[in-house]
Amino acid sequence: MISLNGRKGLVVGGSTGIGRAIADAWSQAGMDVQVLSRSQPTNQNKLRWSAVDLADQASAHSALKEAIREPLHAVCFAAVHYGERRTMFTDTPLSQWRQQLEVNLNGLWLTLSTTLPLLRKARPGLFLNVSSEVVFNGGPGRAGYAATKAACASLLDSICQEEDPDEVRLISVLPAGMVDSPGIRRRRPSDFDYATYMRPDSFGPVAVELAMKTGIQHNGDSLVVSGDGDWRSVRNSLPTSQSDRRRK
Numbered sequence: 001m002i003s004l005n006g007r008k009g010l011v012v013g014g015s016t017g018i019g020r021a022i023a024d025a026w027s028q029a030g031m032d033v034q035v036l037s038r039s040q041p042t043n044q045n046k047l048r049w050s051a052v053d054l055a056d057q058a059s060a061h062s063a064l065k066e067a068i069r070e071p072l073h074a075v076c077f078a079a080v081h082y083g084e085r086r087t088m089f090t091d092t093p094l095s096q097w098r099q100q101l102e103v104n105l106n107g108l109w110l111t112l113s114t115t116l117p118l119l120r121k122a123r124p125g126l127f128l129n130v131s132s133e134v135v136f137n138g139g140p141g142r143a144g145y146a147a148t149k150a151a152c153a154s155l156l157d158s159i160c161q162e163e164d165p166d167e168v169r170l171i172s173v174l175p176a177g178m179v180d181s182p183g184i185r186r187r188r189p190s191d192f193d194y195a196t197y198m199r200p201d202s203f204g205p206v207a208v209e210l211a212m213k214t215g216i217q218h219n220g221d222s223l224v225v226s227g228d229g230d231w232r233s234v235r236n237s238l239p240t241s242q243s244d245r246r247r248k
C-alpha cells in the first residue's frame with residue numbers, strides 16, 4: 001500500500017480538473033495537501049484551501065507566501081487561463097493574452113520562486129508542472145495558450161539545470177489527449193460528446209508514484225499520461241496534436 005503519510009503538498013490550480021485530481025490522489029495516499037485557487041474546491045474532503053488570484057499581481061505573491069508552510073515536499077502547478085474559446089491571433093484581445101501571461105506563465109514563476117527554497121529543504125522535493133502537447137505542436141486558434149505553455153517548459157528546463165537533483169526535481173506531466181475538465185467544458189457546446197476525452201483522475205497514479213519516489217529517474221522530463229493512467233517520456237515519442245480548426 002502506497003503511503004505519503006507525513007508529506008506536505010501544495011497544488012496551485014487544484015480546485016478543478018487535472019489539478020484537483022492530483023490533489024485528491026496525493027491526499028488519498030496520505031499527503032497533507034493545500035489547494036490554492038480563486039474558488040473553494042467542492043466536496044473538499046481533507047484538502048485545505050486558500051484563495052489566490054494569479055491574475056492579480058498585487059495580491060498573488062503575498063497570498064502564495066502566506067499560504068505556504070514548512071515542511072513542503074511536493075508542489076503541483078496546474079492553474080490555467082485558456083480564454084473563452086479558440087480564437088485566431090488577430091481576433092484575440094490583448095486582455096486575453098495578458099490574462100494567459102499572468103495565470104499560465106507568471107503564476108508558474110511566482111509558484112516556483114516561492115516554493116523552491118522550501119522544496120530544496122525536503123532533499124529532495126518534487127515540483128510537478130501540468131504541461132500540454134501544445135509545447136511541441138503549435139496550432140491554429142491557440143497561439144497565446146501555446147506560447148505561454150512553451151515558455152513554461154523553457155523556464156522549467158533552465159531551472160532544472162540550475163537545481164541540484166539531490167535537493168529538488170522538476171517534472172512535467174501532460175495528457176495524451178483532451179481531458180474532460182470544467183475549463184474545457186466552458187468552451188464547448190452543451191451537447192458536446194466527451195466520449196473520447198480522458199478523465200482528470202488518469203493523472204492520479206503518475207502523481208502518486210512521482211511523489212513516492214520524488215521523481216527519481218524522471219528529473220527534467222515531460223511524461224505523457226494516457227487515459228488508462230499509464231505514462232511515457234516525450235523523449236520516446238512526441239504527443240499528438242489536439243489542434244483542430246473545428247473546435248472553438
Ligand SMILES: NC(=O)c1ccc[n+]([C@@H]2O[C@H](COP(=O)([O-])OP(=O)(O)OC[C@H]3O[C@@H](n4cnc5c(N)ncnc54)[C@H](OP(=O)(O)O)[C@@H]3O)[C@@H](O)[C@H]2O)c1
Pocket residue numbers: 012013014015016017018019036037038039040052053054055056077078079080081103130131132133149174175177178179180181182183184200
Ligand atoms: N483539459 C485538457 O484537455 C488539457 C490538455 C492539455 C493540458 N492541460 C493542462 O492541464 C492543466 C489543468 O487544466 P484543466 O483543463 O484541468 O483546467 P481547469 O479544470 O479549468 O482548472 C484550472 C485550475 O486553474 C485555476 N485557475 C484559473 N484561473 C486562476 C487564477 N486567476 N488564479 C488562480 N487559479 C486559477 C482554477 O481554479 P479557480 O477557477 O477556482 O481559480 C482551476 O483550479 C493546465 O495546465 C492545462 O494547460 C489540459
